[in-house]
Amino acid sequence: MNAILRKSLFAATNLAFTGLLGAAFYWPQMTHDRKTDWVGAPGPTQPIAFYHHVHVAELHIPCAYCHWTAATSRVANLPPEEVCWGCHKDISVTHPQIKILRSYYMADQPIPWVRINEQPGYVHFVHSTHVAAGVPCASCHGNVGAMYTVYQPVEMNMGWCITCHRKLETKFHPKQAAVDCYTCHY
Amino acid sequence: MPLTEKRLQEMKKANRMPTLEEESTPYERKWAIVIDLDRCTGCHACEAACSMENNVPTVGPEQAYLGRMHQWIRVERYWEGSYPNVKARFMPVLCQQCDNAPCEPVCPVYATYHNPEGLNAMAYNRCVGTRYCGNNCPYSVRMFNWYEPIWDEPLDQQLNPDVTVREKGVMEKCSFCIQRIRRAEEKADAEGRDLAPDEFTTACAAACPPKAITFGNVKDSRWSINQIYNDPRRFRLLEEAGTEPAVVYLKEVEQDG
Numbered sequence: 001m002n003a004i005l006r007k008s009l010f011a012a013t014n015l016a017f018t019g020l021l022g023a024a025f026y027w028p029q030m031t032h033d034r035k036t037d038w039v040g041a042p043g044p045t046q047p048i049a050f051y052h053h054v055h056v057a058e059l060h061i062p063c064a065y066c067h068w069t070a071a072t073s074r075v076a077n078l079p080p081e082e083v084c085w086g087c088h089k090d091i092s093v094t095h096p097q098i099k100i101l102r103s104y105y106m107a108d109q110p111i112p113w114v115r116i117n118e119q120p121g122y123v124h125f126v127h128s129t130h131v132a133a134g135v136p137c138a139s140c141h142g143n144v145g146a147m148y149t150v151y152q153p154v155e156m157n158m159g160w161c162i163t164c165h166r167k168l169e170t171k172f173h174p175k176q177a178a179v180d181c182y183t184c185h186y
Numbered sequence: 187m188p189l190t191e192k193r194l195q196e197m198k199k200a201n202r203m204p205t206l207e208e209e210s211t212p213y214e215r216k217w218a219i220v221i222d223l224d225r226c227t228g229c230h231a232c233e234a235a236c237s238m239e240n241n242v243p244t245v246g247p248e249q250a251y252l253g254r255m256h257q258w259i260r261v262e263r264y265w266e267g268s269y270p271n272v273k274a275r276f277m278p279v280l281c282q283q284c285d286n287a288p289c290e291p292v293c294p295v296y297a298t299y300h301n302p303e304g305l306n307a308m309a310y311n312r313c314v315g316t317r318y319c320g321n322n323c324p325y326s327v328r329m330f331n332w333y334e335p336i337w338d339e340p341l342d343q344q345l346n347p348d349v350t351v352r353e354k355g356v357m358e359k360c361s362f363c364i365q366r367i368r369r370a371e372e373k374a375d376a377e378g379r380d381l382a383p384d385e386f387t388t389a390c391a392a393a394c395p396p397k398a399i400t401f402g403n404v405k406d407s408r409w410s411i412n413q414i415y416n417d418p419r420r421f422r423l424l425e426e427a428g429t430e431p432a433v434v435y436l437k438e439v440e441q442d443g
Contacts, residue, residue: 072376122311122350124368128376180301181309186350186364 043151044114048100050150057145063137070127070137078113081105116152117141123184139164216304217362218404219388220414221278222436225398228276232259235393236280239363241349243335256329258360259390275438278399280390281306281327281360282423282431289319289328297357303367304432308359315355324427328359362401363388383408 038044055061063070066083070076085105088098104111119125130140138144142153154160165179236242242256249255259280266273283306289298290306297312298319320328334354337345345351348365352358370386383406391399402411419437422430 074372124348124350124365126368126372128372132375132378180303180307181299181312182301182303182305182307182361182364183368185309185311186307186361186368 038114038116039152039155041147041149041151043116043147043149045149046114047112048104049097051097052144052147052150071131072128074124074126074128076127081111116150117156119156124186125184214405215302215403216405216432217283217367218304218402218411218415218432218434219280219362219391220400220411220417220420220434220436222398222400222414223275223277223438224419224436225396226261226276226278226394227396227398228261228263228274229395230261231393231395232278232390232399233257233261235389236360238344239346239349239366239389240361241335241345241351242358243331243352244338244341245333246336249332254330254332256331256358258327258329258358260327277435278390279325279327279423280433281362282325282429282433283360283362285430285432286428288322288324288427288429292318292322294318305362305364306359307364308357308361310350310352310356310358313356315357317357320357324424324429328357331356331358384410 055066056063066079067076081101081104084101088101092098093102101111140154140156144150161184162179236259237257240258242258245255259278262277262279264275264277266275283304285300285304287298287300287306290300293299294316295312295314297310297314298306298308301307315330317330320326320330331352331354335351346365348369366386366388370381374381374385381403384402388399388401391397391401400411400414402409404412404415406412414436415434417436419439420434421437422434424431
């Protein structure tokens with residue numbers, strides 16, 4: 001109820017203030033609010049126009065080459081610039097986007113990527129369990145090889161999680177998909 | 187023995203319902219805690235560890251005076267005898283994770299329910315704050331967030347990212363450190379093995395200097411909790427209430443003379 005009230009208040013403030021004022025108007029992030037705005041195409045404009053369609057669809061680089069902590073951790077990492085630079089110090093160095101990467105790398109500054117996939121604070125999603133269970137990355141993140149700007153293909157809400165978990169649930173065991181609340185919410 | 191279709195048919199013939207124990211048998215886990223009162227020195231280390239592990243907020247002296255302080259585990263103190271023969275007895279009380287929990291049936295939105303691991307689960311984002319569960323709990327271990335949680339400096343810098351920060355209007359209680367259970371499961375999953383016995387423990391048990399608190403899975407005999415779970419000194423809090431707690435206390439050993 002509290003969250004709904006706050007959300008409607010938030011919408012009202014957004015309506016009342018113009019874009020600039022609305023952006024300047026501070027509103028704290030509530031735990032019940034959705035975190036991401038990038039459901040469906042097109043995704044946000046990133047500081048560097050990273051070509052997933054080149055790296056994934058044409059070059060067939062595995063996801064884990066850059067996002068390697070997905071197999072061992074709760075979160076799948078964004079690669080540090082060293083990973084980009086590992087190849088791109090030699091490959092297509094004259095490309096304008098690579099020049100932007102070079103400027104970030106040489107200035108020792110992080111690339112301010114816009115986050116696409118984020119769960120609220122009360123959801124504890126685990127990548128490593130899903131990778132260990134053999135769930136393909138594309139089953140949640142879509143075919144990023146076909147995306148020119150990466151976006152969230154579906155709204156990752158609980159009903160969407162549960163649809164898949166119910167299909168796979170045979171019994172409550174970590175090796176099978178659990179539908180217990182305590183699996184994610186604690 | 188798993189509750190198969192055949193077993194259900196047999197029970198139907200015998201005209202009886204499966205018990206709680208039998209219902210949870212497909213799952214090979216039941217988490218429990220044994221607290222040896224003979225070892226407990228009343229040092230309150232479990233309280234401090236629990237508050238830090240589980241993002242338990244502080245409420246300030248005014249709210250504490252109203253009885254709204256947050257402690258997922260509290261050490262109760264009892265004085266016995268009169269001077270000079272005074273004896274202090276301590277008893278750490280946490281959520282008993284009752285198998286037959288009085289808090290569960292009163293929740294109108296199923297925010298609290300029994301999960302197959304034998305835990306009395308509490309889904310914070312489902313809670314609407316009726317406080318029925320807290321009123322129905324015979325152990326008074328459920329805490330209600332009357333205000334937005336606050337942490338004094340520098341405690342706000344050490345929030346555990348694995349645990350949700352509860353907001354105003356939400357009931358909260360001990361979860362047997364479910365985040366540690368899940369972390370251990372994730373590690374085991376990533377390494378492609380089952381949970382090892384005594385692989386992890388709760389924050390209170392880890393912090394207890396005299397090792398009075400033992401946490402474990404009572405359905406797997408390899409866990410060390412099984413050596414003391416059925417100790418002759420065992421008793422459970424308010425056994426007569428029929429709540430079937432998962433927390434077992436071991437009675438203090440009386441010294442002669």
